[in-house]
Amino acid sequence: MSSKVYFGSLQHGKGNRFASLGAKFEEILEKLDFSSIEKKDKVAIKMHLGFNDGYQTIPVFFVRKLVEAVKKTGGYPFITDNPTAVYNAVNRGYTEETCGCPIIPVAGVKDGYKYSKEVNFKGVDSVDMAGVLHDADALINFAHAKGHGLCGFGGVIKNIALGGFAAKTRWNKIHGVVHYDKYWDADKCTPEHAKKLVESCPVKAINYKEDKHELRVAFYNCNQCMECIKADEGVGCLEIKQENLDAFQEFMAIAAKQVLDTFDKKKIFNINVALQITAFCDCMGMPMPIITNEIGILGSKDIVAIEQATLDLIKKEGILESSIPPFLKNVQLDPKLDLHPFQRLLGPMKDPYKVVEYAEKLEMGSSKYELIEILSPEETAKMEPPKERYETEPTFF
Numbered sequence: 001m002s003s004k005v006y007f008g009s010l011q012h013g014k015g016n017r018f019a020s021l022g023a024k025f026e027e028i029l030e031k032l033d034f035s036s037i038e039k040k041d042k043v044a045i046k047m048h049l050g051f052n053d054g055y056q057t058i059p060v061f062f063v064r065k066l067v068e069a070v071k072k073t074g075g076y077p078f079i080t081d082n083p084t085a086v087y088n089a090v091n092r093g094y095t096e097e098t099c100g101c102p103i104i105p106v107a108g109v110k111d112g113y114k115y116s117k118e119v120n121f122k123g124v125d126s127v128d129m130a131g132v133l134h135d136a137d138a139l140i141n142f143a144h145a146k147g148h149g150l151c152g153f154g155g156v157i158k159n160i161a162l163g164g165f166a167a168k169t170r171w172n173k174i175h176g177v178v179h180y181d182k183y184w185d186a187d188k189c190t191p192e193h194a195k196k197l198v199e200s201c202p203v204k205a206i207n208y209k210e211d212k213h214e215l216r217v218a219f220y221n222c223n224q225c226m227e228c229i230k231a232d233e234g235v236g237c238l239e240i241k242q243e244n245l246d247a248f249q250e251f252m253a254i255a256a257k258q259v260l261d262t263f264d265k266k267k268i269f270n271i272n273v274a275l276q277i278t279a280f281c282d283c284m285g286m287p288m289p290i291i292t293n294e295i296g297i298l299g300s301k302d303i304v305a306i307e308q309a310t311l312d313l314i315k316k317e318g319i320l321e322s323s324i325p326p327f328l329k330n331v332q333l334d335p336k337l338d339l340h341p342f343q344r345l346l347g348p349m350k351d352p353y354k355v356v357e358y359a360e361k362l363e364m365g366s367s368k369y370e371l372i373e374i375l376s377p378e379e380t381a382k383m384e385p386p387k388e389r390y391e392t393e394p395t396f397f
């Protein structure tokens with residue numbers, strides 16, 4: 001069975017409002033059908049509101065439309081994200097006045113309102129789910145689609161897999177799982193050799209603490225150029241392995257499932273905003289060049305299907321080569337290599353489809369989808385636009 005994914009492209013067939021993305025977004029929300037949201041339901045709109053100067057998050061314009069659509073159901077929407085992003089959201093234009101509903105820290109004001117859930121995955125026995133999200137009656141998983149240094153891509157799965165948990169779980173347990181499978185042999189490595197390995201890395205992704213004789217690879221920055229492995233020839237104390245990166249992808253699927261399991265299936269809605277797609281995630285807190293053409297907005301009841309469809313659309317668009325940040329090294333542009341744009345930019349082991357595969361195995365949804373385009377450019381090109389007047393009431397004329 002394939003799942004329905006509704007898609008509105010930024011491109012439009014007529015230069016009129018009825019054919020534009022705002023109108024398409026309203027129709028996607030209609031198709032998602034919020035009728036399962038009951039009167040007085042507390043509806044969590046899980047977003048990432050960005051950090052510092054990172055303004056390439058979801059435009060308030062769409063947030064407001066979503067909030068108004070939820071209010072029509074009689075439910076009470078609120079936006080939620082980690083406390084830091086909530087506290088300074090005003091700097092990027094998100095306030096109760098602009099969005100139309102309260103903005104509440106996902107795990108309380110000190111990131112300490114949480115529920116412990118058992119997971120037993122690679123040395124992690126439990127995770128702390130963010131209490132505010134946990135208490136909501138309905139979930140609108142409203143994500144900005146963009147790259148991510150550890151897994152290649154962040155969309156609706158990552159939005160709740162990381163964003164649905166208190167800080168220590170997010171940072172130490174879920175991000176930290178990449179270090180669970182051993183990739184460095186301390187006994188085979190002298191301090192001098194460890195320093196040689198540090199020097200060999202063009203992006204400074206290898207850290208060595210001589211006092212503890214401890215070496216760590218910052219996988220977020222590692223692009224798998226394998227220069228360190230060349231430097232390790234004859235010693236063989238270091239490996240750059242797929243399983244370390246896959247552990248993060250698998251844990252994301254597990255964590256996202258934990259969040260989804262607290263909701264009635266009928267009350268879960270997923271939206272990926274595939275605009276301003278950058279190589280790294282919104283946590284970077286700074287503007288970055290967009291690395292692929294603007295795509296549009298996707299909506300689905302199926303978290304797996306929407307993620308697969310979003311990744312496929314990005315793959316189809318490919319990379320805007322002139323926008324590749326110069327600090328990214330080892331970018332793979334060879335068209336003969338079958339790599340997703342995020343693998344080309346961030347390293348071949350950062351396959352963004354992995355999390356989709358893990359999520360499908362956990363029966364969170366289906367990667368088979370039917371893409372239903374809303375008001376396609378071809379369709380609107382043939383349509384007669386309604387009469388429009390510019391600068392209607394109120395006006396100073």
Ligand code: SF4
Pocket residue numbers: 200201202203204205206217221222223224225226227228229240
């Ligand atoms: S593979 Fe390349 S980027 Fe990764 S740690 Fe080794 S040298 Fe650094």
